[in-house]
Amino acid sequence: MSPAAPSDRPAKPLMAVLRGERPAVPPMWLMRQAGRYLPEYRALRADKGGFLELVYDSPAAAEVTLQPLRRFGFDGAILFSDILIVPYAMGQHLWFEAGEGPRLAPILAETDLSALTPDYSRFEAVYETVRQVKAALDPAVTFLGFAGSPWTVATYMVAGQGSKDHGAARRMAYQQTEKFAALIDAIVDATVTYLCGQIDAGVEAVQLFDSWAGSLSPLQFQRWVIEPNKRIVARLKALHPTIPIIGFPKGAGAKLADYAAQTGVDAVGVDETIDPHWANQALPKGMPVQGNLDPLALIAGGRAVEQAVDTIRAAFADRPHIMNLGHGILPDTPIAHVEALISYVRRA
16 A cells, blocks of 8 residues: 655645755655566566566556556656667667676677667657556656666667776777767767657656766766756757756766756756765755665665655755655665655655
8 A cells, every 4th residue: 555645745746846846745756666676577577578578568568667656656657668778779789688687789889870770660669658657647646757868878889788887988988089979969869859759658757867977087077978968958948848857967976066057957866975965055056856865775774764864854955855766776675665765754
C-alpha cells in the first residue's frame, strides 16, 4: 500500500517544485526506481529474457515504469528505457553481455561517424511506452522522460562499452577534436529529436543524465558538458517552452554552479558527494534542486538515512527541493528501507 501523503500537498507536487514552489513536504522519486531491487521487475525481466528485449516490448516497459508507483506512491514516474537508445538510433549496433553490460559496434575510436546509418524508427517503441504509461498514470504523478547527455553517450560510442576513466573519449576529445566535436553535434541532434518525441507522446518533464561528467577537467567540462547541454536546452525550450528540464552532471563538484548558471536547465540534480549546504549557497537563487541522498545510506537504513534526510532538508529549507538519491538506487536496497524513507520524509 502506498504511504499516505498529507492532504495539503499540491495536486501535482513534483511539477509544482519544478515550477518553483516550496511545499512543506518535498516530493519524491528515486533514480532507477524501476529496476532490479524490485521482485516484480526481476520476474518480468526473466520472462522477457534480456534488458533490450524488455525496453523494446512497450507493454512490458510500461509495466516496469508503473511498478514502483503502485508499490510506493512516488510523486514522479521515470520512463523505463536506456541512454544507449540514442546511439542505437544513430546507427550503432547495441547489445548487452550478461554480467558485463552494454556493447556498441562499430567502435568510433576505430571508425568514423560516417560509417553509421541513422534509424530514428528505433525510438518508436519508446514513444509507445510513453503513451501507454501516460494512459495509466495517476494524474497527481509527474511523468519524467530522459536522455543521456552528449558527453556520457559519447564515452560509450567511442569505446564501444563502459570504462572506468573514459580514456578513449577523453583522448579523442584532445587529439581528434574535430572528429569528437562532430560526434557531439550528432548526439545533440539525436537527443533533441528523441526528447521531443517523448514530450509529444506524453512526458511532462525531462532529465538529462551526464553520469560521467566528473571525469573531465574544467576546460573540457565547459566544452563537452556545459556547451552541448546548453544547446539541447535552448532547442527544447524553443519547441516546448513549458516543459521543465532537469540537468544532472554527476561528479561535477564545484563545476555544478557554472553548469546551473549557464546551461539554462530549470533544475539541477545534486549527487551524494556534494555538500548540500554548499550547493544551496552556490546555485542560482530560487533554482529547484533534486537529491542528494547517498544510495548507500538508503541501504544502511535506520538512523543513517534519517540523519542524511535531515541534513538535506535543512540545507534546502528555503529552496524548491525534490527528495531523491544522489545517483541510482542499488539492486541490493531493501524494500523496507525505501518504505521507511518515504514515511520519514512525508511525516507531517
